[in-house]
Amino acid sequence: MAAATVRCLLTIAVVLAPFLAGATAGGPLSTSFYSKKCPNVQGIVRAGVASAVAAERRMGASILRMFFHDCFVNGCDGSILLDDTSTFTGEKNAGPNANSVRGFEVIDAIKAQVEAACNATVSCADILALAARDAVNLLGGPTWTVYLGRRDALTASQSDANAKPPRLATLVAMFGNKGLSPRDMTALSGAHTVGQARCATFRDRIYNDANINATFASLRQQTCPQAAGGASDAALAPIDAQTPEAFDNAYYTNLMGKRGLFHSDQELFNGGSQDVLVKKYSGNAGMFAADFAKAMMRMGAISPLTGAQGEVRLNCRKVN
Ligand code: HEM
Incomplete structure (x- = not known):
């Protein structure tokens, strides 16, 4: 190949590199999209x-x-x-x-x-x-x-x-359909280290599941009675009983102790393919944090509308 052709190809590769790198991390999105248009x-x-x-x-x-x-x-x-x-x-x-x-x-x-x-x-x-x-x-x-x-x-x-999405296979498929790996799924589920859930969403688990810690089940039963349909449906409980307001890796220790609040959470540590990763995250907060961040970047790149598609809404509640 002639030297000039090689130089030309190298130049093209260098010029395209940032876009290709962007393509991996953010699809058609970019880190500098608003740097001039809305720097603040x-x-x-x-x-x-x-x-x-x-x-x-x-x-x-x-x-x-x-x-x-x-x-x-x-x-x-x-x-x-x-x-x-x-x-x-x-x-x-x-x-x-x-x-x-x-x-x-x-x-x-x-x-x-x-x-x-x-x-x-x-x-x-x-x-x-x-x-x-x-x-x-x-x-x-x-x-x-x-x-x-x-x-x-x-x-x-x-x-x-x-x-x-109830069972592990369904969860894996649900994330897979969005281009996310089982590892992304298990990392993203770590979001349940913060926040609250309504009794109606975990009642079945605390009364009917076998793979739940008995002390944990009775603790949650105190504010979430078995009879459905009343005001108690909306009674809140922390999803992570240990540190509900801190974004840490306690969620995974909960799963290892059969203290996952949702049936779908406990599916990640129930003798299946994600057990090993749950153990790793529970023992390594840094690994969880790094994987969570990467998975959030991938989740944020799911089928965005770009270019002339869609619009920039003026009021987020209604189309222009
Ligand atoms: C794997 C599938 C998932 C299922 C089945 C699931 C299910 C749920 C349910 C049932 C609740 C309680 C809702 C309520 O009581 O009103 C909840 C809360 C929550 N979920 Fe998930 N979730 C999943 C994945 C995720 C992911 C991937 C994230 C974020 C990356 C996430 C973040 C949260 C947060 C932060 C809360 C608490 C919200 C609050 O306190 O307002 N979840 N989830």
């Missing part, structure tokens, strides 16, 4: 999440979960933020979200500040991706680079948001 966006989001978490620590968990539910239903496109109207049924009232996903007001408040600084520039989907990262970090968890440039969906799907 990251500071505004961080301050908004910090004040919400200072007012109520659980809000950090709620925002993290909102991002997960956004990304897993047709990609990270802000669709979960859309309100229902008389002619439109979105995701907010789907089974897993209704009376459960919370923090919409926090995103509204941040969006208002971002709009005041940079009108019609930053998508709600990107604000949510940044807010989830900051929420984890403010609760003591790791941080990571958020690739940006997501556009907001023009629609949302209640039926897609209704899917339920």
Whole structure:
């Protein structure tokens, strides 16, 4: 091959390298998307999440979960933020979200500040991706680079948001369908080291499962009676009984002690393929933090709308 051709190919490779690197970590997204258009966006989001978490620590968990539910239903496109109207049924009232996903007001408040600084520039989907990262970090968890440039969906799907994942094989398939590995799944499930759950979501487990620590089951039964349908359905319990407000690796020690609150959590340590990893994470907080951060970057890259797709919503609750 002629020297000039080799030089030319090398130049192309060097020029393309950052984009190819970006393609691995963030798909078509980029780290510098708003550097000129809205240089302060990251500071505004961080301050908004910090004040919400200072007012109520659980809000950090709620925002993290909102991002997960956004990304897993047709990609990270802000669709979960859309309100229902008389002619439109979105995701907010789907089974897993209704009376459960919370923090919409926090995103509204941040969006208002971002709009005041940079009108019609930053998508709600990107604000949510940044807010989830900051929420984890403010609760003591790791941080990571958020690739940006997501556009907001023009629609949302209640039926897609209704899917339920009970057993390990189903969970692996559910994450696999989104391009996430079983390792990503087990790391991301570590998000259940923070936040609260309603009795209705773990009642079956604490009364009917065999692979549950008996003391733990009776502790949870004290505030979650067996009879369904009453006010107790909404009674809250911490998902991680040890350190519910700290983003640490206690979730995995819980699983090893059969103290996973959800049936689906305990599936990760029940004699199956993820047992080894659960043990590793429970003994190595650094490994969990690093894997969680990587998995969140991959989750944040699930089917984003980019370029001319979708729009930049002015109000996260409705299409423009
Ligand atoms: C593996 C599949 C998963 C299942 C079946 C699941 C299920 C649940 C359930 C039933 C709740 C309680 C909801 C309520 O009582 O209203 C919950 C809460 C929560 N989930 Fe998950 N989850 C999963 C994965 C994830 C992932 C991947 C993340 C984040 C990366 C996450 C983050 C959270 C957080 C932070 C909370 C607490 C929210 C709050 O306190 O407001 N979950 N999850």
